[in-house]
Amino acid sequence: MTFQTLKTGFLVAVLSGLLAACSSTSTEDGSDGVGVSGTGTDGGITTGTTDTGGAYGSDLGAGGIDTVFYFEFDRAVLRPEARAALDIHAQRLRSGDRQVRLEGHADERGTREYNMALGERRANSVKEYLVLQGVNPSQLEVISYGEERPAQLGSDDRSWSLNRRVEMK
Amino acid sequence: MLSTPISAVRQLTFFLLVWLGLALTAQAQLSIEITQGADNPTVIAVSPIEAGASVLPENISEIVAADLRRSGLFKTIDRANMLSFPRVQSEVFFRDWRVLGTEYLVYGQAERQADGRLKVTFSLVEVLGEKTVLSQVVHGNDSNLRDIAHYISDKVYEAITGIRGAFSTRIAYVTAIPGRDSKLVYRLMVADADGARERLVLESREPLMSPAWSPDGKELAYVSFETGRPAIFRQRLGDANREQLTDFRGLNGAPAWSPDGRKLALVLSKDGNPEIYTLDLASRQFTRITNHFGIDTEPNWTPDGKALIFTSDRGGAPQIYKVALASGELERLTFRGNYNARPRLAPDGRTLVMVHRDGGSFHIASQDLVSGDFRVLTSTYLDESPTVAPNGAMLLYATKRGTQNLLAAVSIDAGVRFLLPARQGDVREPAWSPFLD
Numbered sequence: 001m002t003f004q005t006l007k008t009g010f011l012v013a014v015l016s017g018l019l020a021a022c023s024s025t026s027t028e029d030g031s032d033g034v035g036v037s038g039t040g041t042d043g044g045i046t047t048g049t050t051d052t053g054g055a056y057g058s059d060l061g062a063g064g065i066d067t068v069f070y071f072e073f074d075r076a077v078l079r080p081e082a083r084a085a086l087d088i089h090a091q092r093l094r095s096g097d098r099q100v101r102l103e104g105h106a107d108e109r110g111t112r113e114y115n116m117a118l119g120e121r122r123a124n125s126v127k128e129y130l131v132l133q134g135v136n137p138s139q140l141e142v143i144s145y146g147e148e149r150p151a152q153l154g155s156d157d158r159s160w161s162l163n164r165r166v167e168m169k
Numbered sequence: 170m171l172s173t174p175i176s177a178v179r180q181l182t183f184f185l186l187v188w189l190g191l192a193l194t195a196q197a198q199l200s201i202e203i204t205q206g207a208d209n210p211t212v213i214a215v216s217p218i219e220a221g222a223s224v225l226p227e228n229i230s231e232i233v234a235a236d237l238r239r240s241g242l243f244k245t246i247d248r249a250n251m252l253s254f255p256r257v258q259s260e261v262f263f264r265d266w267r268v269l270g271t272e273y274l275v276y277g278q279a280e281r282q283a284d285g286r287l288k289v290t291f292s293l294v295e296v297l298g299e300k301t302v303l304s305q306v307v308h309g310n311d312s313n314l315r316d317i318a319h320y321i322s323d324k325v326y327e328a329i330t331g332i333r334g335a336f337s338t339r340i341a342y343v344t345a346i347p348g349r350d351s352k353l354v355y356r357l358m359v360a361d362a363d364g365a366r367e368r369l370v371l372e373s374r375e376p377l378m379s380p381a382w383s384p385d386g387k388e389l390a391y392v393s394f395e396t397g398r399p400a401i402f403r404q405r406l407g408d409a410n411r412e413q414l415t416d417f418r419g420l421n422g423a424p425a426w427s428p429d430g431r432k433l434a435l436v437l438s439k440d441g442n443p444e445i446y447t448l449d450l451a452s453r454q455f456t457r458i459t460n461h462f463g464i465d466t467e468p469n470w471t472p473d474g475k476a477l478i479f480t481s482d483r484g485g486a487p488q489i490y491k492v493a494l495a496s497g498e499l500e501r502l503t504f505r506g507n508y509n510a511r512p513r514l515a516p517d518g519r520t521l522v523m524v525h526r527d528g529g530s531f532h533i534a535s536q537d538l539v540s541g542d543f544r545v546l547t548s549t550y551l552d553e554s555p556t557v558a559p560n561g562a563m564l565l566y567a568t569k570r571g572t573q574n575l576l577a578a579v580s581i582d583a584g585v586r587f588l589l590p591a592r593q594g595d596v597r598e599p600a601w602s603p604f605l606d
Contacts, residue, residue, distance in 0.1 A: 108569075109531060111511040111524050111553050112378055112598065113423040113436065114480055114487055116399070117443040117464040120420055143398055144420060148376035149353075155551070155572060 060100070060168050065089065067168040069126060070161060073107070076121035078129055086126065089168065090133030097139060101169040102126050104144040105151070107160035112146055119144035126166045199364030199576070199596070205586040206241040211329060213237060213273040214246035214266060216254050218291060218321075220279035226311050229289070232318035233275060233325070236336040236363060239578075240326060240562070241585025246271055258292065258301070266296045273302075275325055286310045291321050293328055303328045315365060335560040338362045339602040341370070341380040341389055342576065346594030348374075357391060359406065362558075362601070364589050370404065371411075378598060381424045381433075386605045390414070390424035390433060401435055414448065425469050434458070434468035434477055445479055447494075458492060467511045472518040478502065480510040489523055503536065505543050511554065515561045520581060522546075522555045522564055533566050535581065546583045556601045557581070565589075565599040 061067045066085040069078065078086075093100065104123030106115035123142040131137050152159035215237070218229040230248075237243040252265040256278040266274050277291030287310055293303040303324055309317045316337065323334030341359045348354040355377040360367040371377065375394035382389060383403075390403045396413075399421045404411035415421040419438035426433055433448045437455075445459045445468045459465040463483035470477060476493045483490075486507040491500045503509040508526030515522065518538075525534035525545060533547045533555045549568040557564045561581060568577045570588075574595035577588045589596075 109551065110487075110508065110526075111467065111480070113467045114464065114510050116420055116422050117436075117438075117466050120438055120443070121464070142419065145376065145394070146378075148378060148394075153572060155569060 060089070063088075069166045069168075071122050071125075071164040071166075073160070073164065074110070074118065076118065076125045078125050082126075083129070086129050087133060090130050090135050093130065093135045093139055094133075097136075100140055102140055102142050103167045103169060104142065105149060105163055105165050105167070106147045107163040108147045108150065108155065109160065110147075112148070116144050116146035119146045122164070123166050126168070199360060199367065199589045199591055201235070201239055201364060201587055201589055203238065203241070203585075203587040205584070206238075206244075207580075207584050210242055210244040211272050212246065212270050213243050213275065213325075213329075214251060214269065214271045216251065216256070216274065216276040217248065218256075218275075218277045218279060218289065220281055220287065223281050225279060225287075225314055227314035227318065229279070229314055229318045229321070230275070232315060232363075233322045236319060236322035236334075237326065239363065239587060241580055241587075242326075242330060257290075261294060263296055263299050271296050273325075273329060275321070277321075287314075287317075289317050289321075293325050315361065319361070319363075332562055333560045333604070335558040335562065335601075335604070336362055338559060338605060339386070340364075340556075340565060340576075341382065341600040341602070342596055343377050343380065343598045344591065344594050344596050345574075357389070359389075370406065379423055380598060380600045381426055382600055382602045383426050384428055384430045384603055386602045389600075390426060392422050392424070401433070403433075414450075419443075420466075423467050427470050428472060428474045434470060436466045436468070445477060445492075458494065458497075469513050471514060472516060478512045478514060478521070480512065489521065502538065505536075509534070513555055513557055513564075515557045515581060516559060517561055520557075520561070522557060522581075524553050524555065533564065533579065544583065546579045546581075547577070547586075549577055552577075554598045556599050558601050559604045565601055567597045567599060 065088050069082045102123040104119030106118045120142060123144060127140045127142055130140060150163045151165065152162045215230040215234045219225065234245040238245055246269055250269060253260065253262060255261045255276040261274065261276060274294050274296055275291060277289060280288045282288055286308060289307045289309065291305060292301055294301050305324060307317050307320060319336040322336040326334035339359050340362055341357065344356045344358055345353045352374065354372060354374060356372045357370040357377050357380055358367055359370055370389065373393060373395050378392045380389050380391045387407065388403055388405050390401060392399050393402055400413055401415040401421050401424050402411055402413050415435065417437050417439040420436050420443050423436045424433045431450055433450065435446055435448060436443050437446050442462055443464050443466050444457055445465050447456045447458060458477060461481065461483045463481055465479055465481045467480040468477045475495065476491050478489060478491045480487050481490050487510045488501060489503040489509050489512045491502055502521060503523065506525055506527065510524045512521055512523045521536045521538055523534055525532055527545055531551050531553060532545045533552045534543060534545045536543045547566065551569040552566050554567040555564050563578050563580050565576055565578050567574055574597045575588060575590045576596050576599050579586045
């Protein structure tokens with residue numbers, strides 16, 4: 001457990017952002033080169049397609065294997081059709097030490113922190129299945145984004161079903 | 170007749186200190202649309218409060234009138250219909266106001282002092298009784314006229330309703346707006362309770378969520394994904410000093426400051442599933458409060474600091490529970506419907522507000538913890554994140570109109586409703602500040 005005091009860099013960031021926010025073209029221009037630098041991810045929203053690229057490369061989806069798995073509303077149970085792809089992932093992961101992020105997501109309905117928990121529960125379902133297939137748990141990291149990074153922005157059944165997902169990266 | 174100019178000066182000085190360095194005024198992003206007011210609003214006139222020939226940068230009386238209208242309890246007389254513009258008592262002709270049906274009148278003036286500062290006097294009179302209810306002097310300058318106006322609103326509201334005004338408070342919220350590359354940019358913002366003077370607190374390309382005010386109103390705790398994982402931070406508003414408080418595997422979420430400011434309640438899943446902990450901010454000790462394989466999240470303190478209320482799906486669906494910190498005794502609070510979550514308590518400790526699923530739709534509901542009286546307060550779409558004003562009169566929440574997330578408000582008795590639409594982008598997760606003095 002470490003506690004970091006990050007005063008200086010963020011004072012600059014906040015003041016820069018403040019100036020951007022106060023300029024006449026605030027909302028568009030404030031977004032570039034200002035603020036927090038992410039250190040662990042590619043920093044963008046994902047598109048929900050199987051080839052999401054990102055910091056860990058795109059080899060996970062090699063051979064057209066699914067890397068995104070979908071769930072029912074308020075549920076975290078793997079669909080049977082996910083198993084074939086996950087079996088192949090398990091086989092590949094067993095043969096190396098590839099690190100994988102399992103990013104859990106929820107649709108926009110319900111409360112945000114509860115959806116964070118739900119996203120984590122979904123990602124844990126994928127993790128548990130892979131571990132049962134012999135993957136070393138230390139290769140798998142679970143991160144929940146809740147409803148904060150939708151793959152689709154719409155408020156309809158189709159968008160919601162595409163947002164209730166776990167992405168392997 | 171009351172006069173407390175000293176406390177007024179102290180209050181305004183405080184604002185200046187808190188917002189030093191952040192006082193540049195961005196164009197207000199939020200605007201107000203009142204959709205429903207009280208059935209029998211009190212009719213009040215706010216005569217122009219001006220500084221003679223010296224033009225002020227803000228229209229004090231318009232800000233006061235807008236504050237009072239937004240409470241839903243008042244109907245204001247348009248300036249165009251006023252027969253006179255009294256500045257001092259000798260200029261008040263009660264006949265002018267009676268004919269307009271005015272029940273209360275606010276009048277006053279600003280005087281430019283030799284040092285350039287402003288001396289603002291204001292009075293509240295009851296028109297029928299021809300009685301002065303309130304008369305005060307406030308000192309300020311051109312840069313804090315909105316503070317002066319909200320101070321006047323607070324005093325007028327309290328004198329008439331008996332409830333402390335909350336117009337001088339602030340709201341924090343999160344916006345998500347696509348940047349030039351069309352990826353979302355998340356911003357933690359703070360604005361006045363009327364949406365004006367919006368200020369940037371933090372900007373990130375990774376999600377920001379769950380802002381929570383410290384009880385002294387000087388800091389925010391929130392969740393940021395800037396490290397690639399969720400982590401809880403605290404940040405002072407005046408000097409932008411910030412500190413990362415948690416860095417555990419799994420969830421680090423839902424911070425809530427204890428009423429004495431010494432602890433945070435929060436959610437960690439480092440032990441396998443989401444559990445509620447408290448963090449002692451001085452000793453850095455974490456104490457686990459819940460222990461169940463279900464989801465435990467969204468903690469909030471009771472006003473006495475002795476218990477937490479939280480969301481748990483330990484019964485099969487999310488419901489609201491209360492746990493006493495000393496004994497660990499657990500009590501389920503909600504039973505209506507199969508989804509009640511994100512609880513907040515009104516300052517009276519008795520009125521619970523929450524997100525409630527009613528059929529397929531999500532609304533804000535309240536439950537009286539003594540009488541059990543349960544009511545759905547909102548009728549908008551996908552309502553979430555309720556936050557109660559420090560005077561308990563109104564609550565803000567996030568809702569959706571079309572594809573846009575926006576903020577809305579409803580009085581705790583559901584009689585008054587208004588929307589605070591943003592000009593563009595999504596606004597979510599409002600957090601109403603405590604009283605700031």
